[in-house]
Amino acid sequence: MNLFATLDQAATRLGDRGAVYRGAHQLHTWTQLHDRVLRLAGALRRTYTPGQRIAIASENRAEIIELFYAVWAAECVVVPINFKLHPREMVQILEDAGVATAFASPKIASELRPESPVGVELIGGPDYERLFNGPPAAVPDTDPSTLAWLFYTSGTTGRSKGAMLSHRNLTAMTVAHLADIDSPDENCSLLHAAPMSHGSGLYIAPYVLRGARQVVSESGAFDPDEFLDLCGLHPGSSAFLAPTMIARLVSTGRKAPPTLRTIVYGGGPMYVDGLKKAMTAFGPVFAQIYGQGEAPMTITGLRRADHESDDDAILGSVGYPRSGVEVAVLGSDCAYAEPGQIGEIVCRGDVVMSGYWNNAEATRTTVRDGWLYTGDMGSYDQRGYLTLRDRSKDVVISGGSNIYPREVEEALLEHPGVAEACVVGAPDPEWGEVVVAFIVGSAADGSLDTHLLDRIARFKRPKRYVFIDELPKNSYGKVLKRELRARLG
Numbered sequence: 001m002n003l004f005a006t007l008d009q010a011a012t013r014l015g016d017r018g019a020v021y022r023g024a025h026q027l028h029t030w031t032q033l034h035d036r037v038l039r040l041a042g043a044l045r046r047t048y049t050p051g052q053r054i055a056i057a058s059e060n061r062a063e064i065i066e067l068f069y070a071v072w073a074a075e076c077v078v079v080p081i082n083f084k085l086h087p088r089e090m091v092q093i094l095e096d097a098g099v100a101t102a103f104a105s106p107k108i109a110s111e112l113r114p115e116s117p118v119g120v121e122l123i124g125g126p127d128y129e130r131l132f133n134g135p136p137a138a139v140p141d142t143d144p145s146t147l148a149w150l151f152y153t154s155g156t157t158g159r160s161k162g163a164m165l166s167h168r169n170l171t172a173m174t175v176a177h178l179a180d181i182d183s184p185d186e187n188c189s190l191l192h193a194a195p196m197s198h199g200s201g202l203y204i205a206p207y208v209l210r211g212a213r214q215v216v217s218e219s220g221a222f223d224p225d226e227f228l229d230l231c232g233l234h235p236g237s238s239a240f241l242a243p244t245m246i247a248r249l250v251s252t253g254r255k256a257p258p259t260l261r262t263i264v265y266g267g268g269p270m271y272v273d274g275l276k277k278a279m280t281a282f283g284p285v286f287a288q289i290y291g292q293g294e295a296p297m298t299i300t301g302l303r304r305a306d307h308e309s310d311d312d313a314i315l316g317s318v319g320y321p322r323s324g325v326e327v328a329v330l331g332s333d334c335a336y337a338e339p340g341q342i343g344e345i346v347c348r349g350d351v352v353m354s355g356y357w358n359n360a361e362a363t364r365t366t367v368r369d370g371w372l373y374t375g376d377m378g379s380y381d382q383r384g385y386l387t388l389r390d391r392s393k394d395v396v397i398s399g400g401s402n403i404y405p406r407e408v409e410e411a412l413l414e415h416p417g418v419a420e421a422c423v424v425g426a427p428d429p430e431w432g433e434v435v436v437a438f439i440v441g442s443a444a445d446g447s448l449d450t451h452l453l454d455r456i457a458r459f460k461r462p463k464r465y466v467f468i469d470e471l472p473k474n475s476y477g478k479v480l481k482r483e484l485r486a487r488l489g
């Protein structure tokens with residue numbers, strides 16, 4: 001089974017309906033998209049052999065959809081690269097993946113070409129369009145274990161690694177999305193707001209399978225006003241947004257157009273306070289996913305209906321295991337943890353990657369006996385909701401007690417003077433580590449202490465508050481805790 005089947009089905013059923021849009025503008029019907037994909041796959045097959053890696057580095061653009069499908073139909077492997085990376089970081093990925101070629105937008109191509117170890121082909125333009133002039137490819141009967149996507153992790157803890165995702169992994173992800181999170185049809189639309197190289201790109205297959213429109217913004221980036229305008233222009237709009245993007249939407253002060261259907265969020269902590277503000281502004285449109293590149297967007301989820309709960313423990317959780325995925329918490333003795341006991345989250349199922357590209361050692365420590373060791377700490381409650389604590393590396397151990405930064409951050413964010421907060425551990429000769437809170441906002445240390453004492457145990461309170469203008473974030477909007485730790489010396 002080749003992922004191309006998802007497009008094949010939609011095109012057979014929906015022929016002349018609009019498939020791909022830039023802004024309000026229809027670019028291709030399903031028949032046209034299908035035809036372009038097969039011709040592009042034909043061109044790729046004439047130059048590359050199955051299994052070769054083909055990089056795509058671009059701001060969000062409509063062509064990314066046809067490139068993904070054409071690479072899959074040619075049984076090659078897509079290596080999407082976040083366009084916000086530095087050219088040197090892009091080159092590291094090109095080299096690590098051993099790509100045969102890279103397709104890049106004009107802007108990225110001009111930065112990448114001087115450093116790239118392989119040829120860089122322009123997306124768009126006359127040479128690109130000539131690729132569609134030849135005969136279409138015949139799509140092979142692909143073994144589902146065939147590699148489809150090398151997903152480079154966001155590398156918040158070090159150099160990024162290529163999670164190997166097969167056609168089977170991405171099919172399992174597609175089915176679970178439609179079963180648990182959003183079930184669109186041909187009267188719906190997927191708006192690409194987050195980078196299509198990662199978060200948003202993973203959503204292409206489920207929405208294509210259901211014949212929902214694929215919509216890319218004119219700007220190719222995320223602008224909250226442009227996003228809300230686009231939602232109003234397309235029927236049944238859904239999108240994946242990182243929590244920081246949702247905060248930016250809320251800060252526009254605008255209401256959601258009635259055509260906004262679902263906002264799926266995840267990829268980083270969504271604090272309860274922020275979620276409540278978002279629900280007040282936009283209504284009951286939210287669903288949460290917890291996943292990793294290693295089990296793409298599919299470990300647990302909090303359905304839209306769960307968001308109707310007035311229980312903060314549910315709103316602050318990441319929900320429960322996704323369809324077809326087993327999720328367990330392992331205590332320190334590697335036995336299944338009891339409800340309430342914190343341990344490492346592990347999962348298994350058809351969504352789990354086969355390993356890291358060219359990195360047997362990292363694969364051995366991460367995938368054991370079929371279980372993916374996520375590196376995230378969490379606990380189940382009695383009802384089966386999983387609450388994520390922190391990456392195991394981010395847990396602060398002070399005087400022998402484990403302190404989970406997320407809990408302290410949640411409490412800090414309830415203070416009116418705190419706009420953003422990030423808690424890390426700093427080395428301390430007496431305590432081993434002490435809690436330090438970096439804060440964007442303004443509040444007196446004393447008022448923060450009093451505030452926290454009403455909410456969390458005394459020993460979890462930060463020993464220091466450091467006020468900064470903004471938190472350092474990587475190009476996915478994830479806070480770089482290692483940079484904050486480095487600032488502490």
Ligand code: AMP
Binds near residue numbers: 269376388390
């Ligand atoms: P990446 O593979 O770059 O997408 O990063 C995956 C990591 O992001 C996970 O291991 C978690 O630490 C974090 N993450 C993903 N989804 C969520 C979520 N819903 N809530 C909190 N953290 C999340």
